[in-house]
Amino acid sequence: MAKSNLKEKKSRAGLKVVDNNEIKTTAYSDINLKQWRNYEHIKTDTLWEFPARLKEGGHSNEYHGNYIPQIAQQIYERFTKKNDIVLDLFFGSGTSGIEAVNMNRRCIGVELKEELAESVSEKFTPKQLVTDVNIICADSASEIAKEKIKARLDIMGKKQAQLLMLHPPYDDIIKFSDKKEDLSNCATTEEFYDLFEKVAQNGYDLLEKGRFACLIIGDKYANSQHIPLGFECMARMNKLGFITKAIIIKDMQGNERAKGKTANLWRYRALAGGFYIFKHEYVMVFQKV
Numbered sequence: 001m002a003k004s005n006l007k008e009k010k011s012r013a014g015l016k017v018v019d020n021n022e023i024k025t026t027a028y029s030d031i032n033l034k035q036w037r038n039y040e041h042i043k044t045d046t047l048w049e050f051p052a053r054l055k056e057g058g059h060s061n062e063y064h065g066n067y068i069p070q071i072a073q074q075i076y077e078r079f080t081k082k083n084d085i086v087l088d089l090f091f092g093s094g095t096s097g098i099e100a101v102n103m104n105r106r107c108i109g110v111e112l113k114e115e116l117a118e119s120v121s122e123k124f125t126p127k128q129l130v131t132d133v134n135i136i137c138a139d140s141a142s143e144i145a146k147e148k149i150k151a152r153l154d155i156m157g158k159k160q161a162q163l164l165m166l167h168p169p170y171d172d173i174i175k176f177s178d179k180k181e182d183l184s185n186c187a188t189t190e191e192f193y194d195l196f197e198k199v200a201q202n203g204y205d206l207l208e209k210g211r212f213a214c215l216i217i218g219d220k221y222a223n224s225q226h227i228p229l230g231f232e233c234m235a236r237m238n239k240l241g242f243i244t245k246a247i248i249i250k251d252m253q254g255n256e257r258a259k260g261k262t263a264n265l266w267r268y269r270a271l272a273g274g275f276y277i278f279k280h281e282y283v284m285v286f287q288k289v
Contacts, residue, residue, distance in 0.1 A: 028162070028211055030081045043074055048250040048283065066092050067167045067216045071250070071283055072099035079212040079285075080105055080163050087149065087161035087206055089140040089199050094120040096165050097133040107133045108152050108161065110140045113177050139181040141198035149206055164203040164213035168196055171220050171229055189227060197236040204240045207288050213242060218252075218281035224273065230282040242286035249280050 024033040031039060053068045072095055080086065082104045088096035091109030093116070100107035101124070111117040117137040124133050134152045138145035153159060169176055169184035171192045176184045183199075186192040207213060215237065220227045234244060270277050 028079055042077055046248045048248055066095050069095055069099050072096055075214045076103050084162035085158055086163045088165040089203055090167045094123055101128055101132050108149055110136045110138055110145050141195055146202045160208040161206055162208055162211050164207045167216040170218045173220055193232055196233055200237050201240055209288055213286040215284040221275055234284055237286055243289055245287050246285040248283040250283050252279055
């Protein structure tokens with residue numbers, strides 16, 4: 001096979017071919033596949049256990065409901081390159097943005113609550129808020145949010161983002177605000193799914209083809225039955241055109257708060273009600289093809 005044809009074949013397979021023969025990377029990552037043994041810290045299995053939430057590097061645990069930074073670290077290194085733009089449509093306390101800065105990526109975050117968007121902005125320097133992290137206060141399901149993201153992408157020199165992060169409320173388990181646009185205020189679980197799909201649609205439209213999305217979500221228990229939020233949200237993303245690449249089970253040791261008497265109360269309720277206590281959530285990985 002001619003050398004030019006070999007390069008073309010590898011390009012179609014998602015591999016970036018470079019001249020020095022010592023580096024081989026995918027089109028979406030800086031991981032050097034020629035030195036794959038040097039990446040033992042990167043998880044490639046579907047069971048993730050973290051003994052505690054990372055609290056250094058600008059992270060804190062003051063906001064109940066944020067995802068742990070170790071997830072961002074794993075996903076960013078696997079599926080982004082330096083200077084890539086991460087789009088987070090449920091920005092919350094800013095985990096995605098903080099880790100983007102720590103790992104030399106950039107981030108656009110959309111947050112519904114004005115007071116939270118303002119307080120989170122204080123975690124970044126004025127320069128970082130210009131060059132590395134942009135926080136948009138808007139409803140992520142709206143056309144307004146979509147247009148604001150497009151405008152920011154244009155300023156950052158890109159037409160679309162290179163990674164999509166989604167960490168929605170787990171239906172109505174925790175109420176995050178009194179706003180009707182808040183997914184935690186949906187009147188029914190079906191309405192929650194429909195609103196999540198609208199957010200995911202915006203994310204799909206704003207993500208580069210061939211790049212990845214990460215959904216972090218858990219299930220709920222209501223009316224004496226298990227409600228599989230994660231799998232229905234996965235189905236909604238598949239409906240939009242994403243293909244599922246992985247369903248990772250992550251333990252909740254790193255961010256659970258129930259201890260002592262509270263934990264014992266739930267154990268009693270489980271024994272009495274015939275259910276099991278959630279000790280896991282999902283990290284689902286998708287690709288836009």
